[in-house]
Amino acid sequence: MADEARPRRRHFALPASRFIGREGELAAIAELFRRGERLVTVWGPAGMGKTRLALELASRWAEAHAGEAVWLCELTACRDLRAVCGAVARAIGAQVAAGRREATLVERIGRALATEGPALLVLDNLEHVLDQAAPALDAWVRAAPELRFLATSRERTRLSGEISYELGPLGLPAEGSIERSAAVALFLDRAAAHRAAAPPPSSDEHLADVAALVRRLEGIPLAIELAAAREGVLGVRGLLARLGSRLDLLAGAARGREARQATMRSAIEWSWDLLDDRERRALACCSVFRGPFPLAAAAAVLAEPDAAAIDRVEALRDKSLLRAAPPGSDGATRFALYEGVRELAAEKLAERGEREAAVARHAAFYLAAGEAAAADFERRGGLDALNRIAGDLEELLAVAERALAPATAPRGGAEAAAGGALAAAAPRAAAERALRALCAIEPVLSTRGPFGAQLELLDRALAAAEELPADPGVVARALAARGRARRLRGQAEAALADLERARAQAAALGAEALLSGILADLGVLHHGRREMERARDHYEQALALHRALGDRRAEGRVLGNLGALHHDERREEEAAAYYERAIAIAAEIGDGRTEGIFSTNAGLLEQERGAPAQARRRYERAVAILGEVGDLRLLAITLGNLGALHHEEGRLADARACHGRAVALLREALDRRSEGIALCRLGAALASLGEVEEARRALEPAERLLAQLGDEPDVELARVASGFVDLALAQAARRAGRGDEAAAHAGAARRRIARAREGSPSSASRSDDVRLLLRILERSLAALGDVPEARAEGELLLTEGARFVRPPGSGWHDLRERHAARRLLLALAEQQRCAPGRGLSLAALKEAGWPGERILPEAAANRIYVAMNLLRKLGMKPWLRRDAEGYSLDPALPVHYVAVEPGAWEGGDSRGGETGEGGGKRR
Secondary structure, three states, rough: OOOOHHHOOOOOOOOOOOOOOOHHHHHHHHHHHHHHOOOOEOOOOOOOHHHHHHHHHHHHHHHHOOOEEEEEEEEOOOHHHHHHHHHHHHHHHHOOOOOOHHHHHHHHHHHHHHHHEEEEEEOOOOHHHHHHHHHHHHHHHHHHOOOEEEEEEEEOOOOOEEEEEEEOOOOOOOOOOOOHHHHHHHHHHHHHHHOOOOOOOHHHHHHHHHHHHHHHOOOOOOHHHHHHOOOHHHHHHHHHHHHHHHHHHHHOOOOOOOHHHOHHOOOOOHHOOOOOHHHHHHHHOOOOOOEEOOOOOOHHHHHHOHHHHHHHHHHHOOOOOOOOEOOOOOOOOOOEOHHHHHHHHHHHHHHOOOOOHHHHHHHHHHHHHHHHHHHHHHHHHOOHHHHHHHHOOHHHHHHHHHHHHHOOOOOOOOOHHHHHHHHHHHHHHHHHHHHHHHHHHHHHHHHHOOOOOOOHHHHHHHHHHOOOOOOOHHHHHHHHHHHHHHHOOOOOHHHHHHHHHHHHHHHOOOOOOHHHHHHHHHHHHHHHOOOHHHHHHEEEHHHHHHHHHOHHHHHHHHHHHHHHHHHHOHHHHHHHHHHHHHHHHHHHHHOOHHHHHHHHHHHHHHOOOOOOHHHHHHHHHHHHHHHOOOHHHHHHHHHHHHHHHHHHOOOHHHHHHHHHHHHHHHHHHHHHHHHHHHHHHHHHHHHHOOHHHHHHHHHHHHHHHHHHHOHHHHHHHHHHHHHHHHHHHHHHHOOOOOOOHHHHHHHHHHHHHHHHOOOOOOOHHOOOHHHHHHHHHHHHHHHHOOHHHHHHOOOOOEEEHHHHEEEOOOOOEEEOHHHHHHHHHHHHHHHHOOOOOOOHHHHHHHHHOOOOOOHHHHHHHHHHHHHHHHHHHHHHHHHEEEEOEEEEEEOOOOOOOOOOOOHHHHHOOOOOOOOOOOEEOOO
């Protein structure tokens, strides 16, 4: 063996490029060795950077452990155990005689390793000889107890004592972020190394493009490096535009790499070649999945028994060709393919002639699951059914898109090609398949958005179905779905045409369940157009059918819609009764979504009737329910209503927060009308806070959006919201001593109020959103004497913090220096809001008026008496009560906050329907 001639440390060359990222992984693997682990396998898919990580770790280990040998053994060229033994012997400098039996070679290398003492042996690219090499590696681990082994492989060894460390993608920037994540840093570094000319400016726009590119490349280091090599020619946006066929794009760009790593195609082909035929077929069939999939779906697509499908999936996972994905809503394990693997697997599926059959099995599985979940949601509602559809949303969209794909797809368009062959083979079946998939996903898109996302596909599918023709029942359901989608996009006339056609077809088929739902949809549409009698007629027809069919959930929805109709007609008692019946049915059957919808409507009614405490409880209940069921669109509308209540009560920061969140959710959902209304409310709150420029930035797009939709009360809403800007400007002008300018702005606000109340019916009478903002605006102007005081004679008006107070029938009083009285009044107002009629004890009042002070009970009672006497003298005497519980405000006294202070001058539709028509009342 000639041990004395063997150096203690072997030198190996590191790549010239910088090592970027992976510091956490390096530290974790080093810690495994430090705590005594002997065999660590770094495993993962092609191009993940396993070899580069192993080289860096070996280099750092050698520097940190100067007395230990560190060897690198490259196994790429090895094809059998004898070659592996020869490569290991050369790496460690051992002399082994040629021609020996393999068992003898393994034994002699084991003895050589045992004499080395502490050392690190890196075995790189083990996967293709794993079956032959694994027993030898096991023998060497046992023979050399002081030796540490680091293996890189696309498959785990599964040896006893192995610690497998899966290497995933590099860190990626969040969506919309320009952070310099590890993936971004790698691209920028490698692009700079390939670029002869001056680098492009590191602008936010450039970084955003790079971030988008590395996200599309899934953070895979090899893909990023190959793309960076072409950045100088194509530019980042050119790379993004050509990523449809990434295997061909990321080719021929790198020199100095082994053939298996020169392109993404060759890297993945290397793994493909290591599979047996059953595994190759399984991987090829899995290419039809667009996203993560469970084992049950894999078994259906592979057309194999569950046990065999589990074996195939497990084998592909062990070989890093499938990756673990987050579990579904049911907790089931899911798997997914990296996009490069999917692209190559799709090519192989086509070469095998199995594409059409695999796509058909995929469609059959997801249509059955989607339609069952949609029927369950329609029957019972609930989060579980909605989450099941949401979990399969991408796959159901894939079913629709493939069914409608052109029969001739360009090379590289694997998705289009998969569908094109199928659509050409059976056009009627393909059209019906697309319509069924789009109807199945409607519950998710109509509750969580984006609204209208399926419109283009529905247009194409219905056009194809009408030419064939297709099953009239399927077509009727699709027409109704398109009608609802068009209504949410503000296309009322087109929506009406679709729903009328759907009603005629459903009636001709005798499909009463379908017909009853369409009648309710027509009621909502006419209700939104303020055609009250037609809406009532459709609601009542739908209600009769729902009751005949025993559909309690649908009955509750229509009862609530009738409540909204009475609400709009200002018949408050009837509206309240209908709302309560709808809420009771929803609570009885566990339909959280319907309960949330009409709890919000009931809250709006309470708010209009001057019962803010009850309104708040309704809103908060609705927010909790709708958040739980995951209906983000309706949640946003309810948050807007809660924000409007905050605004009316003077809680301006809370109002801004609610409206800001509502706008973000509605923008994501693409509910354009509700977004416009939410922007109006946000603008009004911002103006009341004095943030005039921010208010304008909210109101300008709101005005454009609502003008495009063309509903006059909504357009008037935007004008009224702009009155808050007028008011803020008037206040600022008065503070600066510019009286004429202030009067002009205040006059503009008064003209907006007058215009909203003009006509019969006026916009104020037709829209709760308009009425709500008018109330707040009028009260704020009343605080300054700029509208007739009669409008607010019976109300207690407070500015923020009760700095100024105007009791009913009195003028404004300055409490800025009367701290105790101001705090007590605020405490009484809050108690009236939360618990009308219940008194505050002397102890509670003492803590409110003099927080933290130590006061004897008799002295505290005397202070409270003096402060209360001051409030009585200011005009509060008729409204202050005292009983055995303590002090309280008369529950009948309306208490409102205004956004401006008198001292400065001296020196919606908030209801909608079930579908979210308008700001908050829903039908």
